[in-house]
Amino acid sequence: MTCDPARPKPRVLAVIPAFNEEESLPALLEEFRVVGPSLHCNLEVVVIDDGSRDRTSAVVSAAGVRVVRHCRNLGIGATVQTGLRLALREGFDAAVQVDGDGQHPPGEIARLLARAALPDAPDLVIGSRVLTCRGHQTTPLRRFGQVWLSAWLRLVCGAKITDPTSGLRLYGRRALTLFSESYPYDFPEPEVLAVAAARHAVVVEEGVEMRARQGGRSSIYGLKPVYYMIKVTIAIALAYLRHRGRAALPSLSPVPQPGAFHVP
Amino acid sequence: MSPDISLAHYWPFAVLCAVALVAVVRLLVRETITLQGSISFGVFLVVFLVAALLPERALDVARAMGFTLLSNFLFALALIGLSILHLRGRVALSRADLRTVQLTQELALLEERVRRLSGER
Numbered sequence: 001m002t003c004d005p006a007r008p009k010p011r012v013l014a015v016i017p018a019f020n021e022e023e024s025l026p027a028l029l030e031e032f033r034v035v036g037p038s039l040h041c042n043l044e045v046v047v048i049d050d051g052s053r054d055r056t057s058a059v060v061s062a063a064g065v066r067v068v069r070h071c072r073n074l075g076i077g078a079t080v081q082t083g084l085r086l087a088l089r090e091g092f093d094a095a096v097q098v099d100g101d102g103q104h105p106p107g108e109i110a111r112l113l114a115r116a117a118l119p120d121a122p123d124l125v126i127g128s129r130v131l132t133c134r135g136h137q138t139t140p141l142r143r144f145g146q147v148w149l150s151a152w153l154r155l156v157c158g159a160k161i162t163d164p165t166s167g168l169r170l171y172g173r174r175a176l177t178l179f180s181e182s183y184p185y186d187f188p189e190p191e192v193l194a195v196a197a198a199r200h201a202v203v204v205e206e207g208v209e210m211r212a213r214q215g216g217r218s219s220i221y222g223l224k225p226v227y228y229m230i231k232v233t234i235a236i237a238l239a240y241l242r243h244r245g246r247a248a249l250p251s252l253s254p255v256p257q258p259g260a261f262h263v264p
Numbered sequence: 265m266s267p268d269i270s271l272a273h274y275w276p277f278a279v280l281c282a283v284a285l286v287a288v289v290r291l292l293v294r295e296t297i298t299l300q301g302s303i304s305f306g307v308f309l310v311v312f313l314v315a316a317l318l319p320e321r322a323l324d325v326a327r328a329m330g331f332t333l334l335s336n337f338l339f340a341l342a343l344i345g346l347s348i349l350h351l352r353g354r355v356a357l358s359r360a361d362l363r364t365v366q367l368t369q370e371l372a373l374l375e376e377r378v379r380r381l382s383g384e385r
Contacts, residue, residue, distance in 0.1 A: 068373060
């Protein structure tokens with residue numbers, strides 16, 4: 001990707017995974033409509049509705065935005081992966097994952113795009129709320145979890161990430177190729193970083209501002225944080241071991257023809 | 265003192281194994297379970313049935329493996345066998361789950377594509 005004005009703008013797909021987000025999506029999609037044209041890219045938006053029981057798909061269609069609907073709930077990992085597959089198959093240069101709960105202001109995508117355009121051409125750009133310390137910060141308990149996962153990722157994979165649970169991320173084409181094939185399904189964000197480290201992907205962070213969720217409720221509540229920490233800690237080590245022996249990131253595949261589809 | 269081992273002591277166990285075996289066969293006939301998915305369970309039940317019908321021979325095997333009582337041997341065998349069968353079941357379930365996820369994703373993408381193509385017409 002490049003910001004060189006002489007070159008054509010990159011095509012970027014904003015992937016918004018959503019489960020029961022009818023409250024927060026209209027405002028978020030309106031923000032995208034306002035901010036989109038100011039970003040230095042050809043931005044398209046798609047909402048992946050993960051089998052919502054509310055009117056999520058209806059409000060997205062009413063806003064004139066593409067919606068892909070899972071017929072049953074698959075979880076956040078599979079939902080993001082559906083968006084990444086769509087981006088890869090339709091020949092996008094990159095995909096940006098933006099949470100459907102309104103935590104991620106679409107304007108912050110500009111920072112990720114600018115970082116992705118730098119000469120080191122990272123495969124994965126993570127939006128980090130820790131680097132800026134601006135905007136909504138997470139609770140002390142969640143912050144402790146972030147610190148633990150950062151330390152664990154560094155110990156196991158050598159990855160230096162300050163905000164491993166951030167869901168605001170930009171995937172370059174090589175990352176799209178990798179994660180379209182293999183993406184963790186359950187609490188995927190930190191695990192993705194372990195996979196990326198094992199496959200020698202270039203992962204960088206960029207400071208961003210985040211907000212409190214604009215509607216709905218987090219999927220991690222009650223005793224789930226305890227399960228989350230145990231599960232993710234084990235999953236990071238397993239993901240790294242599983243992928244370490246495999247080849248480095250696949251070389252860039254040719255951009256497919258629009259409409260080229262593949263059923264496994 | 266050698267324990268009194270005969271079929272008379274183990275016939276309820278043999279009947280239970282036989283009933284379970286018949287149940288598995290019925291499931292197979294009704295195509296509720298595949299042969300591939302049930303053959304290991306069937307073999308497991310046959311081994312227990314043979315052990316119940318021929319307890320003297322089973323005791324010889326148990327003693328060769330360090331067990332003094334046949335009941336302990338059968339209990340250990342059941343525990344190990346069921347653990348293996350459970351693990352096999354979990355593997356099959358995980359595979360099926362992954363395939364279901366992939367199929368659901370592909371279905372969602374194809375549906376969206378069909379909707380868009382229909383809208384373009």
